[in-house]
Each structure stands twice: as structure tokens, then as C-alpha cells.
Amino acid sequence: ADLEQDMDTLKENLSVVKKTDDAQEMHTALGKMRQAAQDAKNSTPDKLEGQPADSAQIKDYHAGLDALIAQIDVVDKLAQASKLDKAKAG
Numbered sequence: 219a220d221l222e223q224d225m226d227t228l229k230e231n232l233s234v235v236k237k238t239d240d241a242q243e244m245h246t247a248l249g250k251m252r253q254a255a256q257d258a259k260n261s262t263p264d265k266l267e268g269q270p271a272d273s274a275q276i277k278d279y280h281a282g283l284d285a286l287i288a289q290i291d292v293v294d295k296l297a298q299a300s301k302l303d304k305a306k307a308g
């Protein structure tokens with residue numbers, strides 16, 4: 219997907235994550251966010267067009283996406299843990 223599509227996917231699924239009470243729905247939305255963040259690394263933002271792949275700007279861009287992916291993984295673990303709690307309580 220192109221970068222705009224990936225960003226739209228992030229935005230749409232972030233709003234699902236924020237409003238859902240369902241652990242499975244959250245897990246699915248986080249999975250889509252993770253995939254979009256990963257895919258965004260294959261794109262070069264317009265403002266970084268022409269920058270070499272090993273430039274500080276491109277590295278920062280990739281590091282920002284990696285930070286988001288790490289955050290997504292933390293939230294996903296919490297979501298799965300709460301699902302387990304619910305499963306135990308049920």
C-alpha cells in the first residue's frame with residue numbers, strides 16, 4: 219500500500235482500538251495497525267524524497283515506525299492478558 223493508505227489504516231484502526239471493549243476486535247485492529255506501520259517502511263515520505271537510505275532523516279523515519287510497532291505489541295499483550303482474565307472470570 220502507499221504511505222497515505224497505510225496512514226489511513228493506522229487512523230481507522232486506532233479509532234477502533236480506542237472505542238472497542240472487545241479483546242478480539244482490539245487484537246485484530248492492532249494487527250492491522252502493525253501491518254500498516256511495517257508496510258510504511260517500504261515508502262519514502264514526500265518530504266524525504268531523494269534522501270539516501272542511510273541518511274539520518276530516513277533512519278529517524280524508520281525508527282519512528284519501529285517505536286510505533288513496539289507500542290502496538292505492548293498494547294496487544296495487554297489486550298490478550300485482559301482477555302485471559304475475562305476467560306478465567308467467565
Ligand code: HEM
Nearest residue numbers: 221222225226228229232263264265278279280282283286
Ligand atoms: C497511530 C499512529 C499514526 C496515525 C494515526 C497516523 C496518521 C496519519 C494520517 C491520517 C496522515 C495523513 C495521510 C494522508 O495524507 O491522507 C499521516 C501522514 C503521515 N504520517 Fe502518520 N500516523 C501515525 C504514525 C506515524 C509514524 C510513526 C510515522 C513515521 C515515523 C508517520 C509518518 C507520516 C508521514 C511522513 C506522513 C505524510 C505522508 C506524505 O508524505 O504524504 N506517521 N499520518
